[in-house]
Amino acid sequence: MPLRRRTSMSTAAKKLTALDTDSIPAIEIRKCSHCGNTFQPRFEAEQFCCSGCRVVHELIQTGGFGSFYELLGRRVLQPADNGEIPADQLAEIEEAVIEAEKVDEASPASLVLRIGNLSCTACVWLIDHLFQRHTGSLKISSDTARSTLTLWWNPGEFDVSAFVQDLYKYGYPASLVNELDDEAPGESRALVTRLGVTGGLALNTMAFTLPSYLGIETTDDLARLFTLVAFASATLALAVGGSYFFQRAWKALRLRALHMDVPISLGLIAAWLGSVGGLLFGVEDMLYFDFVATFTFLMLSGRWLHLRLLEKNRRQLWARERDLSATFRIKDGNRERIPLKKVEPGDILEIPGGAMLPVDSELLGDHNVFHLDWINGEPDPVPFRTGQQIPAGARNGARHPIEVKALHHFTDSFLDHLLRKQDTTTEESKEHRSPVLRYYLLAVLITAFAGGTTWLAMGKGVSDSLQVCISILVVSCPCALGLALPLLDEMLLSRLKQKGIFLRNHSLWKRLRHIRNLAFDKTGTLTEPVKRLTNPDVLETLDGEALQALRCLTHDNRHPVGRAIHEVLIARFGHSNKSSNFPVQGFPSRGVSCRVGGGRWRLGRRGWACPEETDPEETGCTLSKDGVHVATFHIDEAIRDGAIDQMNRLRKHGFNLRILSGDPDLLRVRETAHKLGIPAKDVYADLSAEEKADLITENGSSEALFIGDGGNDSLAFRASGASGTPATGIRAIESQADFVFTGRGFHALSQLIDASVKRKHLVTTIFVVAVAYNIIAVGLCLTGHMNPLLAAVLMPLSSLVTTAIATRV
Template identity: 30%
Template sequence: MSAAAACWHCGLPAPDNSYLAHTPDGDRPTCCSGCAAAVEMVHQLGFSDYYRLRSRTAPVADKKQAEHVLALFAMPALLDPYLSPGRDNPALRRLRLQLGDIHCAACCWLIEKVVLDLPGIHLAQVNLATMQLTLEYDPALPGVAEEAVTRVLELGYDVALPGDPQRDQRLAQENRRMLGRLILAGIGAMQAMMYGAFLYLDIFDGDAVFQDVFRLTSMVISTPVVFYAGWPFFQGAFRGLRHRHLTMDVPIALALALAWFGSVANIAWGGTHSYFESASMFVFFLLISRTIELKQQHRIQRAWQRLQDTLPRIVRRLEGGNSAWVSAREIQPGDILLMTQGETVPVDVTVLEGEAEVSEAALTGESVPVHVATGQLVQAGAKLLEGHFNARAEGTVDNSLVAQIAEQVSQASDERLEIVRDWQKVAPVFILFTLILAAATLAIHWSSGPGTAFSYMLALLVVTCPCALALAVPMAMSATLSTALREGLLIASPRQLLAIPRLRGVMFDKTGTLTQGSFHITEVEDLGDAISLNERLRLVAALERDHPHPLARAFDGQDTATDVTELRMARHGASGTWRDARWTITGAPQHARPGTTCLELSRDGSPSLRLWLADELRPEAAQVIQQLRRHRLQVRLASGDAKPAVESVATQLHLDGHRGEMTPQQKAHWLTQLEQLEGPQMMIGDGINDAPALLAASVAVAPGNATSLARRAAGIYLLGDSLRQLPSLPDLSRRCRHTVYQNLAWTALYNIVAIPLAMGGYIAPWAAAIGMASSSLIVTLNANRINKWKASSS
């Protein structure tokens, strides 16, 4: 069948004129009515550029599966658990969908354009790395999500809700398909090489009959290897050339086609040279590299998807003394939840009553159970191994640590390093250069005979395959993200990770970062009042009960006054009306003592009570500071707490600098000054007031107990409630950088050596296939060595 008879949409064989798609450029042949409808829809919506931009053919829609998917999206009860408020506009609804069968940037572009064209859609964004579509739409318009899914299905792409079992089925199916191609190529390559070896050794002593039989057998064996196992390369090359775009598949497909068709022509003309075994080995070794690459991509997808899948769909909420099962999506801050043995915490909670042993392995990778009791924060995703407790929800499902991790991993997948963008620009030039060298090789050796010149040209095309160069950086970064996540380090910004070796200093916040953030009262001074001390202490607990500052946690679980009115919160304290007086509690830094923070309760402006609170250093803080100094980093402390408390911590840890009573803007300004004077700086902070400094830093790190705003501002996140993994970041960064540079150096050296040898005729086509595949395999295996990295715990 001629090339013109291929389906314009999916590339499958199309019966002549059976199904024609009517487009402004004329009728296009398609293989079925579904593809014809897809082609016409793309053109009618004004997105005909898709067929010019894509590098692979479009998928074929499965009508039966599409009906099943649409039925799911037509049921609000099934869709609601996956909805969240819009990022910038809470009135909108945000929905993330899992896609299948997308292969290139053109697929992403088409889906975004088609979906965004629908009324009510405000955002449509496709992440090619995670194969997810993020939608934001107006819920006031009925059926918007269903219509968007319909459009995507009509284009032939698979759609599923995140966490849907079909996702794992699709990944398994993709793995089986790749494995099937690899096995076929491996068996075929071995058989073709065996027959080729007999021909090279000339064991038939000139017997033409047996030689012809072996050549024909080698051709039969190599045909399914080249045209089935190697079909994805032909697809990519054909679509790229049709749209005047050089892809990496072009030299691969050209080499395969020349090897197979050239061998057939040579046999038909009575020649003795054939390259069936070279073509088969070429496909086999290339598929080995792509199989490993595919497994690496699936590994990181499953790693962060497992975090999302840990959250339960339903939970028991206490209402009026009774418990009732509700959707986890209904949980709001302040709701009281009942958690028992075997259950998983759906949102970040604070334990109010009871105690339990919980496993945080899903978040931190640490298998040792953690004991939690009254007043302690438990992150979403923790599983109760033993015991039970009642807990207060501190946020919704979408504000939980697990949700933040998913969002940050998605952002990390979207982030493009400069070196990757540069390669995307250079790749077409490199491929064009390869084709020019191939033509030059043919011309140079033509005088030695067409067969010899053809063999040298084929070897050059094979040996200079740019796949290794294309895999050098992405494979290293993918392995790093996956390994870091396994070790409890979330890399939301690969760019920040690679910047760590250039750091000159580290700035810490104090409360909740270097200290445990669990204040306790050390001393109380009664300044005199008609109201008893115990009653005023109950008033202090009432004023501080809902305050977000870590100091307020010192009053959790204490008896509170119940008749406080006109309660108001401020950054430095709280106030309220009680017993016909206006009471205010605020910081009193002028009365602070070393290692403590002072709070003062005033009645109508007159001091009534002073309390001193202390916070303990994290047990690992001193060791972490010492390890950071080994990396020649200046360590400083910036805090909004009283200067005596800050100075006490700085003295205990022997820090290089410290400042207290700083506003968020002053922290950011000091950090900016240090960057200008010394060089790049790292900021580690957990609070809302640390966000400006985190955004200003070259590298921003948030510890495990960080607030939602600090998590969003940070580029690196410590999943465990400890700083022990912080000193390991420089080692991980250097390991990643060295791997990237090793891969790039290897591919550059390989091409510098291989190209002249191939042009000179010193490399046979079969040896070129081994060299090319080995180069890609070395890059992939070198990147996978990062998986053996372990975070330092010393």
């Protein structure tokens, strides 16, 4: 292992402030013509942020679906991944189709799919048109909130597999709905019924209270009836909507913690009890039934807003992520799909091209190459020979499936440890906790008790004293916390989502305030997941046949070099349907070969591609025809767009920056660090997952934010106070991070910090307004001027002012 120096990092960083941009030189930024994300162009005519977006854009235009972009408007999509559906995932869908068509062959079959990137009306319109062009299709129903698609078709006529492959081509990865995932984030859906019923009851309560506020004369019997109806409506509203807060407040108190729901519950109960007392003893100034119903509805609305977008973010991420849950087993000559937990030692497993090994395995058959970047950050494929042991998490680097023998149970695997769901209950339970709540609640209780006691001591009577005490508890309910803050967070999450940043945990805002140390993985995090062709102009020198052969050799090529060349081919020359019409043969550790136009084309090592005219001094990847050199391509790691700029800004504002990489090549890691302006003393290479976590812990976990993208980053995620990851499409990784960002740029961190600073400023303003309101309202209560009508005016007014502040995001 290369020598690494552990250094203590100073915690004396500057206070978190919005990052300055005045001293940063202007860089040309464009918007992708397909997804709308920003990117830095690499050549004059570049219009797309990635090859996937260009391919999908061309498919949409040539397919006659150009109206998609008119419907899309200014909305931002996730960058398209124009890949092919993994073989195991397609097999899972095909099995579900068989079961669906078995139910009743004479009736339409149906299936529910989870659709990645399904986010707006334009997406629904495009998917519907793709569906209708298939024979046997009947109808579809889309739910963008849940990212699901329900389709009905005629059994035996409609080809579901072909439709799913079409979805993949157009950038909408499809998978079966996992019932557990579908039910897990459903709290906002459960609140919808409560919210609707409470809203109706609140309107009913106000309707029967309004005549008394307007001074409309009614008979004693009619007035009594109106009051009883208002009492019944408010009581039902409290039972339906208020019980949500009561249950959560009780749980918090049992844990000896003050949750935001505690003061909300206290205010609701006090208002209802006081109103019941006023009804029983005929004291009109204590009738707050309309407040009880209205406030319950407002607080429930705020909570629903808070949960809704977080759950939508999670669902959209889950829909595009690939769940590692099953593999193929070969038994008695039959191929069967089994859950990972059923893998046992000695099982013969079939691993499709690009798929991941679930357990440590022995390679059977011919030798092959595997990608270990998900394990240790090593970007280049590693060759393995027959009989060698391959670690769990390695990905099959060949186009074709391979067979391996499992060496142990899945429960003993590195992947099992990684895929175990984290218990987020404790973290989520702290989401609304704050030391301010303790002081706020104590101040309200003391003021209410002191006010009532003072009035009683002044000889004002029990009724008036209780009215003062209850009115203080009523008007001091935390509208700012219950309604304005959820709205503020809703708008912030929406803005971040438009920039390709998805938050998974709301508690991230609080933790960001303590972050001083920033640590980054290198491969796929600071650098792009696909290497970059450093001499792209060489493509302009190739004729049509050479370009066709190169497309063929790089199509669906998982080698970093092949992927880099393919990216530039698509970006400069667009998509071609002819690229996969020629069979390609792979030669591990040497290259790939195919026959195009009567000639044998090779792409790979110089000595293998041109055996008779090798040039030992020339490096790079060689393209040859019949052994004659045609072109040489040079590949290098590409730092993400904007990463250098962002590192300069973060360093300027006092953050400590480090690279914690699993890449064993220390020189390569330091070269990347040098470009980013990170000194060698803060660069660590060849780290295991445990070593990354230890380095973060020894410098203060709560002050550390870690960004990574591989399996060897999982422990670092858990050790850090906050964590993020570029979009990988692998649920096991993304589900452990607090935020996920899309696109090829490194823009998320500074934008997230800016959003945090803006949120802190607006939250402070909302609290100042709320405190001012409480001082005025409590003052009116203490002087005996508060009554239900005035409370009915002041409470909505304060809510309107604080929510108006929240909309200034």
